[in-house]
Amino acid sequence: MKPYLAAAIQMTSKPDLEKNLIEAEELIELAVRKGAELVGLPENFAFLGQEADKLAQATVIAQRTEKFLKTMAQRFQITILGGGFPVPVVEDASKAYNTALLVNPSGQEQVRYQKIHLFDVDVPDGNTYRESSTVMAGVNLPSIYHSEDLGNIGISICYDVRFPELYRHLSNKGADILFIPAAFTAFTGKDHWQVLLQARAIENTCYVIAPAQTGNHYERRYTHGHAMIIDPWGVILADAGHQPGVAIAEINPERLQQVRQQMPSLQHRVFV
Numbered sequence: 001m002k003p004y005l006a007a008a009i010q011m012t013s014k015p016d017l018e019k020n021l022i023e024a025e026e027l028i029e030l031a032v033r034k035g036a037e038l039v040g041l042p043e044n045f046a047f048l049g050q051e052a053d054k055l056a057q058a059t060v061i062a063q064r065t066e067k068f069l070k071t072m073a074q075r076f077q078i079t080i081l082g083g084g085f086p087v088p089v090v091e092d093a094s095k096a097y098n099t100a101l102l103v104n105p106s107g108q109e110q111v112r113y114q115k116i117h118l119f120d121v122d123v124p125d126g127n128t129y130r131e132s133s134t135v136m137a138g139v140n141l142p143s144i145y146h147s148e149d150l151g152n153i154g155i156s157i158c159y160d161v162r163f164p165e166l167y168r169h170l171s172n173k174g175a176d177i178l179f180i181p182a183a184f185t186a187f188t189g190k191d192h193w194q195v196l197l198q199a200r201a202i203e204n205t206c207y208v209i210a211p212a213q214t215g216n217h218y219e220r221r222y223t224h225g226h227a228m229i230i231d232p233w234g235v236i237l238a239d240a241g242h243q244p245g246v247a248i249a250e251i252n253p254e255r256l257q258q259v260r261q262q263m264p265s266l267q268h269r270v271f272v
């Protein structure tokens with residue numbers, strides 16, 4: 001593993017695939033110009049709209065998005081995570097998997113993760129979320145991407161951040177970097193987002209890269225923003241604030257080793 005720059009992209013995705021991919025490309029290009037070699041896009045970067053509309057367009061979204069990620073990776077010679085887009089379930093036309101895809105600079109798919117924990121929550125601001133009405137829950141724990149240059153990368157999506165056992169699994173498997181791409185609601189995000197991300201970083205002594213959605217997407221759907229990168233001590237290295245943009249920070253193996261020496265909590269685990 002070498003020191004390198006990573007980018008957590010922040011977007012205001014809309015119910016418009018082509019428009020979102022254009023915005024995503026601009027932000028990837030910005031991240032690459034700043035030197036990023038590992039780039040993450042947020043959950044729903046390709047399409048953020050009504051569940052029914054997303055499902056109706058899922059076949060096209062999946063095809064376009066997979067091709068887009070491979071093209072971006074090859075063109076800019078980066079490793080890229082597409083942080084959650086619908087891929088139709090073959091056996092059930094009423095469902096899609098909320099899928100995150102990690103692609104290497106050769107344009108090859110390295111990890112495919114289907115979101116395990118679905119957001120079925122009545123948020124106290126009056127919005128109701130029933131992700132499971134159109135999304136099939138994944139049942140497989142994500143595999144780690146072992147990269148000689150970039151380190152061991154673990155993947156998750158959004159609401160997963162509330163389930164620390166998933167991240168314990170990833171750190172047990174050797175993760176150095178945890179991706180947590182999200183579309184966190186504005187209401188839950190203001191109190192929970194940063195705390196949860198810092199907790200996952202600190203308890204696993206891992207870098208956290210958290211691409212995010214921000215602002216108003218359609219009707220009353222608002223997300224929290226604050227795409228960020230956090231170091232293994234829990235320090236926030238970069239925070240994208242409220243506007244679309246990029247949070248960029250260095251991922252440094254010496255810092256990782258230093259924190260793991262200073263705080264060897266992973267070695268003191270008793271139960272898992």
Ligand SMILES: O=C(O)CNC(=O)[C@H](CS)NC(=O)CCC(=O)C(=O)O
Nearest residue numbers: 044119129131158159183184185188
């Ligand atoms: O809002 C949208 O339409 C897009 N969001 C999503 O697709 C997903 C599933 S509904 N959002 C979350 O998981 C939010 C989790 C969260 O906010 C929390 O855990 O508090």
